[in-house]
Amino acid sequence: MNGKRLAFLDSGASAQKPQQVIDAVTMVYQSHYANIHRGLYEFSQRLTAEFEQVREKIAKFIQAPSTRSVIFTRNSTEAINLVAQSWGRTFLEAGDEVILTHMEHHANFVPWHILKDQIGIVIKYIPLLDNGALDLSVLPELLTKKTRLVAFTHVSNVLGTVNPAKDMIAQIKSYAPEIITLVDGSQAVVHGTVDVTDLGADFYVFTGHKLYGPSGVGVLYGREAILEKMPPWQGGGDMIEQVTLEQVTYAPLPNKFEAGTPAIAEVIGLGAAIDYISGIGMDHIFEWEKDILGYANEKLSQIDGLKIYGTTSDKAGIISFTLKGCPTSDVAMILDQMGVAVRSGHHCCQPLMETLGVEGTLRASIGLYTDKDDIDQLCDAITKAQKMLM
Ligand SMILES: Cc1ncc(COP(=O)(O)O)c(C=O)c1O
Missing domain, CATH: 3.90.1150.10 (Aspartate Aminotransferase, domain 1)
Incomplete structure (x- = not known):
């Protein structure tokens, strides 16, 4: 340089x-590229199987209980927007409270502010201590009967602070089990082992390009029971069960949230990245x-x-x-x-x-x-x- x-x-x-990621993406385009989930011919079937194998790899990588709870998005930002617009717009009302922290990336700020403008939710914040840790002594005062969601980053992209996500979720759930928790794992999955089941998070998001994978692919993990109740966010091909002139029924999880052609080669590349880092x-x-x-x-x-x-x-x-x-x-x-x-x-x-x-x-x-x-x-x-x- x-x-x-x-x-x-x-x-x-x-x-x-890593070269393995570049090779995996190149291989898709060079040897057996086709759209997935649609064709009955060899290339399409083979790539569909490889694509779905990456979902399995991801579920294992973050210890998600099933592939139905792993949804491909464009990135973390889209995953958080999906939750805000699908879950938030369906289940939140004016006056409901969402708790964030002072250390959030805009990706975990702006979607909630959009919701504030759209339906009048109230946003509260966990402040910071001088050393860059969250001041969790205020969490009990912030939690009220109106709290519906607490969304926070697992690792700060500025301070490097690793937040005690498991303890925080336990504290929130012991106050009220119905409060939803969303953890932004964009900076956490790259630095250490993440087990979403052990954390107890309702939603966990991360982005492929920080995890040595290609850009254009991210992941939303969601608890299946919650995802089931959420309406689709975007509509189009691949997310339907049946479409008639009168009505539409939706595909089961996870496809309900994956409208349109996904980032096929990028997902395969993310699978190669997970193999690479898991190998190390x-x-x-x-x-x-x-x-x-x-x-x-x-x-x-x-x-x-x-x-x-x-x-x-x-x-x-x-x-x-x-x-x-x-x-x-x-x-x-x-x-x-x-x-x-x-x-x-x-x-x-x-x-x-x-x-x-x-x-x-x-x-x-x-x-x-x-x-x-x-x-x-x-x-x-x-x-x-x-x-x-x-
Ligand atoms: C903590 C955190 N959250 C979210 C994001 C957004 O990631 P993306 O732009 O891939 O959606 C970033 C990216 O810098 C981040 O560091």
């Missing part, structure tokens, strides 16, 4: 793809990244004027920071000249930036291919940028 070794530290935005082992990935994170924290903390946001002990490989007196976008551009790719800005978390009292941060995020040389290169580049800007 710019004549230098590349230190790619933006996997939190989107991860690089999520526990190994977790340990590797923990070591790199510890190294990065130690080295970055030695840089004068560098402030890290999010200092909880339970943290995934995401480090947000500012450099005193240096605009974040200027630093990011200088880092780029030195072969270091980091993200700068609000990271789709403007409410969190407001809470932190900054316009934006720099963010280095770690993937399974990140090594200590990348961190050394980052720290050298920051020190040089500091000298240039101060």
Whole structure:
């Protein structure tokens, strides 16, 4: 990159793809491409079977009880919008309360604000402590008889904070079992093992491109009993049982929520990504990244004027920071000249930036291919940028 070794530290935005994923996608187009679920001929049947095998892989990967509860979407954003528009518009009324947190990505903010505008729900927030953890001491006060849903991220894409999702869900359900929980796992599935059954979440979402898979495919896991009661969100081909001039009946789960031709090759690519990371082992990935994170924290903390946001002990490989007196976008551009790719800005978390009292941060995020040389290169580049800007 710019004549230098590349230190790619933006996997939190989107991860690089293993050759196996690229090969799997290429193979679909090169050898047996067809539309799925429709054709009686060999290519279509074969690709349909492969597509459905990926659903099985995903169910196993997140410990979902059945493939009926695994719905393919375009990404996490679409999965959350699906819940907001199908479940939310059907079961929420004006005055019903939804609890979010101050650390949500816009993907888990905006769909609820749209619902607020559409039907007048009330949105409440779990605030943060100084170290970037959720202040869960306020949760009991936020839960009321009108609470219908609590939606929160499993891992913050800015602070790296790993939220105690299982305990939070247990606390919410012990207050009222009918409150629905939605966990945004976009940054969690990539860094460690996720077991949706053990978590007890009603909905869990993630996006393929951060999980070393292609863009254009994401997953909504939902508890079957809840999905059954939800109406379809989008209508079209592949999601119907029967269509007459007078009425339409819908396909059973999961197809009811998968209108139109899906991202076929991308789903196959996501399956290859899951095979790839499962082959390495999520526990190994977790340990590797923990070591790199510890190294990065130690080295970055030695840089004068560098402030890290999010200092909880339970943290995934995401480090947000500012450099005193240096605009974040200027630093990011200088880092780029030195072969270091980091993200700068609000990271789709403007409410969190407001809470932190900054316009934006720099963010280095770690993937399974990140090594200590990348961190050394980052720290050298920051020190040089500091000298240039101060
Ligand atoms: C925590 C979190 N939620 C949701 C998203 C949205 O992902 P996508 O754009 O793939 O829907 C992101 C992406 O950065 C994220 O980090």
